[in-house]
Amino acid sequence: MSSNFNYKIAVVTPTQRDDFYVDTVLDGLSELQKENPDLEFYYPDYYPLSDNPTYPTPKGFSKEARMSREKLLSFAKSADLIILGHGKYGIDYDFVEEIGGWNKTVFIDGSEIGKNKWRDLTLQLEIIRGTYEGPGAPNKEMQKKCRLYFRREKPYTNGMIPFPLGIESxxxxxxxxxxxxxxxxxxxxxxxxxxxxxxxxxxxxxxxxxxxxxxxxxxxxxxxxxxxxxxxxxxxxxxxxxxxxxxxxxxxxxxxxxxxxxxxxxxxxxxxxxxxxxxxxxxxxxxxxxxxxxxxxxxxxxxxxxxxxxxxxxxxxxxxxxxxxxxxHSTKARVMTIIDEARKIGILRN
Missing domain, CATH: 3.40.50.2300 (Response regulator)
Structure with missing residues (x-):
């Protein structure tokens, strides 16, 4: 396995609220950076640092890797990899579009069907047929535009890579x-x-x-x-x-x-x-x-x-x-999955 971690990575978080799935990536990058100081990553400074604003419980990922959206746009232009995070309340497609960065962008899809509907066999069949477009459906646009597609739950079709939550630090x-x-x-x-x-x-x-x-x-x-x-x-x-x-x-x-x-x-x-x-x-x-x-x-x-x-x-x-x-199954291991897959297709150099 390559020991090169001299990479610049921009993480594009949801525009509203936090997301457990994005937390997994940010925590994993923070842990990986502790062992590999050459790794450089940043995410928007509006992304929440705690689970609940009323009773704040600090998340484990780096607080030093925050920057304004404007600065992050500039950083992302020269970054080696862009990780675009799904969010129930706003996916920042415009960020990647603005810098023309789809050729180095991977999508992490932490969407869920919600409530008890994930047990519904009829809904599962609709997803297989491609007719379901509600919460938890594969994002067809991101399948076309992004170089890699990591998904939290089944189905893993058209080259999607299984990528569940992990053990945060x-x-x-x-x-x-x-x-x-x-x-x-x-x-x-x-x-x-x-x-x-x-x-x-x-x-x-x-x-x-x-x-x-x-x-x-x-x-x-x-x-x-x-x-x-x-x-x-x-x-x-x-x-x-x-x-x-x-x-x-x-x-x-x-x-x-x-x-x-x-x-x-x-x-x-x-x-x-x-x-x-x-x-x-x-x-x-x-x-x-x-x-x-x-x-x-x-x-x-x-x-x-x-x-x-x-x-x-x-x-x-x-x-x-x-x-x-x-x-x-640590968050660091999850992030290594992203890096290894990005190396395989040449987004990141070995």
Whole structure:
């Protein structure tokens, strides 16, 4: 693998609000830059630095890489690579158009179908046929204009490259391998309406833990309305750092930031079918991942994992696999996917 990282990269973020998918790229570039100072990247200074303006929780990526849109336009003209980010509230197509930069632009599509619709087989068929144009549909214009197209969820057609969220650097900020974990199960969500699996999963976890004498945490991550105050992201991450088993469900699609937060804290994860890669892929083939398709499966997996906690769990035994997961699924690893693919087609020099 090439060790050359003397690249200039412009990241064009959504024009309104932040985006978890773009956070993944910015965090990965920041981590890569720490190891490779020759790497130079910038993003617009209007992009949010925290998850919530009312109760700010700092993101982990570099704050020194910010510049005005005008300066970023100038930088992007001579940049080696432009990464254009999807945003639910505004994709800045005009930025790339203004400098005529499509020949060195790659698109990262973190769109989701939303709510429970991603489970709809009729909608899936419409996407396959190319007749669906709502949220989560492949961006046909970007398929034509951009040199590479990275997509968060299926389908990966016409050369699209699988590119789910990753483990951000801040997720494991409170994890300490020398400290013994004292919470057996954690099942925490901000809202429980979409999908309803969240609500029912929490009920099953509580019932199971009370019956079998396991410790658990199932409080919401924040209270609604948000003005009344959340269970802060900091407290949430501290809880995960103490947790042995985390429960994850799909969110607005198969991919979920919670899944990666749980993995980032060296937890066992019981996850709703993690259907992000092709059926023959071994990308997520880890002993710590237990998947379920329905509530019956979840109940079964709780029993299986509970038995493991009683008779086979040793925190140190998870460390080697944890390091392998960080190596393959950190945000830095995600950004390396972009760089490696850009090298393959000659956008970036080796």
């Amino acid at each position: 801040r997720y494991s900020k409170y994890y300490d391998s020398s400290k013994e974990k004292d919470i057996d199960f954690a099942c925490m969500f901000g809202q429980e309406d979409f999908p309803l699996t969240r609500k029912y999963a929490g009920e099953l976890v509580e019932k199971f833990c009370k019956k079998n004498g396991f410790t658990y945490h199932t409080k919401k991550t924040h209270k609604l309305p948000i003005s009344r105050g959340p269970l802060s992201q900091e407290k949430y991450l501290k809880i995960l750092a103490r947790t042995k088993v985390g429960i994850s469900t799909g969110a607005a699609g198969y991919d979920s930031r919670r899944f990666w937060e749980i993995l980032g804290n060296n937890c066992i994860v019981i996850a709703e079918r993690f259907d992000l890669f092709e059926p023959d892929s071994d990308t997520m083939n880890y002993k710590r991942i237990f998947q379920y398709n329905n509530l019956y499966d979840l109940e079964y997996q709780l029993e299986e994992v509970g038995e493991f906690l009683r008779n086979g769990y040793d925190q140190k035994d998870l460390d080697a696999e944890y390091q392998e997961i960080l190596k393959r």
